[in-house]
Amino acid sequence: MERGSSKLDANQPMSQDRARKLLEDGAVFMLLDVPPGTEFGIDCNCWNTGDKFKGVKMIPPGLHFVYYSAVSKQGETAPRTGFFHNFQGQEFLVKKWDKYSEDISSDAASAEEVRTFRENLRDLDGFLGAYPYDSYKKWVSLSSHITPAAVARLQPLSGAVVSATQLEPAAATTTAEQRRRVVLDADNLPLMVPRAGTEIRFTTIARRSFPAGGTPADITKCSMDRSYVLASLFAADDDVLAELQFAFVCFLVGNVYDAFEQWKSLVALLCGSADATAARPRLFSDFVSVLYHQVREIPEDFFVDVVTRGNFLTTTLREFFATLETDDGVDAALRDKGLRFRAHLTKKFRWDFVSEPAEDAPVIVE
Structure with a gap:
């Protein structure tokens, strides 16, 4: 994975013909109110955001992986969170940063907000970094078989891919009292299990398997x-x-x-x-x-x-x-x-x- 400059603010140089084509057909991803210094990436490129950062433009249509990590004032980086998104040509996707959860907000931008941003795209040009097209071929080589259907089958039900396993205490329901109680492990500590909906739904691969009734x-x-x-x-x-x-x-x-x-x-x-x-x-x-x-x-x-x-x-x-x-x-x-x-x-x-x-x-x- 490639890292860019320490700050992502302005466009990266590319030929005029390529830039014109991507401006016409490329998608825009806006991430509003993200704090400066936040680790942000798309596909094979990762940066730390600058003061002006509001997103990325000229994203080639197709499947991409967007990811981010909050960074504390002491320079400590939180676990990485990401999501797959199949960008359509000329799509305008707007997300907002929640400073309290240090994550992307679950509240979607309104249709009116999106329309306003789209109409004022020229004014936002200096706040949007250009997709690093020189690395696009690499991304395609790593994701060429991943379809939207495959993403829907494999990604967590929450839609977020998180580097650190999200755990919660295992709970059981006592039938007589109709209430939940925490399950304890052998050391009398709460048994922790992955939080429902946060696991990648990989195929379970048995080490040994054979036909039923096999000789x-x-x-x-x-x-x-x-x-x-x-x-x-x-x-x-x-x-x-x-x-x-x-x-x-x-x-x-x-x-x-x-x-x-x-x-x-x-x-x-x-x-x-x-x-x-x-x-x-x-x-x-x-x-x-x-x-x-x-x-x-x-x-x-x-x-x-x-x-x-x-x-x-x-x-x-x-x-x-x-x-x-x-x-x-x-x-x-x-x-x-x-x-x-x-x-x-x-x-x-x-x-x-x-x-x-x-x-x-x-x-x-x-």
């Missing part, structure tokens, strides 16, 4: 090849690709750690589905493309510190690349594309996908 042979096969799990959860290719990108964006941009865990689970599911690799070549060709763009956006030291702990990504991708090499049923174009991706990762990160992992090596008894 021992079926169970053994499903334990070694997760194609059955993939087919039972994601019959449509675009559904799994959308969730893979949604999880990654919520992790990379939204700072949601649970989204990182879901991303890992989806990568492992796809890499461990050997039969599906041969049967669904378009899905896995797109999977390689999606993963290529995602890996480019994560700093190399992150892989050292987090992803490679336990050799997650190298071990998982080794299984996928082995399928491409050894399964005669794999589409030739997919095989070539996947192995070129392996060569890219080997060169960039010096990851070894060929040598047998130490934990899988045969034990030599002397």
Whole structure:
């Protein structure tokens, strides 16, 4: 994710033709009364707002992720909050900042206010930062499969993606007294659970799953090849690709750690589905493309510190690349594309996908 200058006030330079096109077709997002210094971002760009900031103009039509964090006078940054919005061409979206909750107000701007702002857009020009179009291609590469329908299926019911899990005491209803009581844990403390409506509604991925009434042979096969799990959860290719990108964006941009865990689970599911690799070549060709763009956006030291702990990504991708090499049923174009991706990762990160992992090596008894 890119950070701009420390203050977001004025427009960023771009060609006149591009600027004219975006002025005609682009959307406007206004955020009123936001305090100076607030962390604000859209897609792959993040800034701290300046004194004049009232929003962003020239937003390309399509799906975007807007996010923000309140910053205290001592410089402490609150957990990040964001939301997906599918901007229409020439849309004018107006939100207001609530200084008491340090969040966007739930009170919507009136139609009259929106109309007034739209009619006076020229006067607001100096208060609106231009969408950083140079990074738009990157955003598209990270979100190309995320549709409005996928957002509606996955986003929290509250509509807000929050980096810090919002917890509340678990409660139970005592039937006799018809009242709620707080549930205590083993240490006699209130049991905390995520607040209803605030959780991202990711697909639950079972580690092991097999057909009902399956034979021992079926169970053994499903334990070694997760194609059955993939087919039972994601019959449509675009559904799994959308969730893979949604999880990654919520992790990379939204700072949601649970989204990182879901991303890992989806990568492992796809890499461990050997039969599906041969049967669904378009899905896995797109999977390689999606993963290529995602890996480019994560700093190399992150892989050292987090992803490679336990050799997650190298071990998982080794299984996928082995399928491409050894399964005669794999589409030739997919095989070539996947192995070129392996060569890219080997060169960039010096990851070894060929040598047998130490934990899988045969034990030599002397």
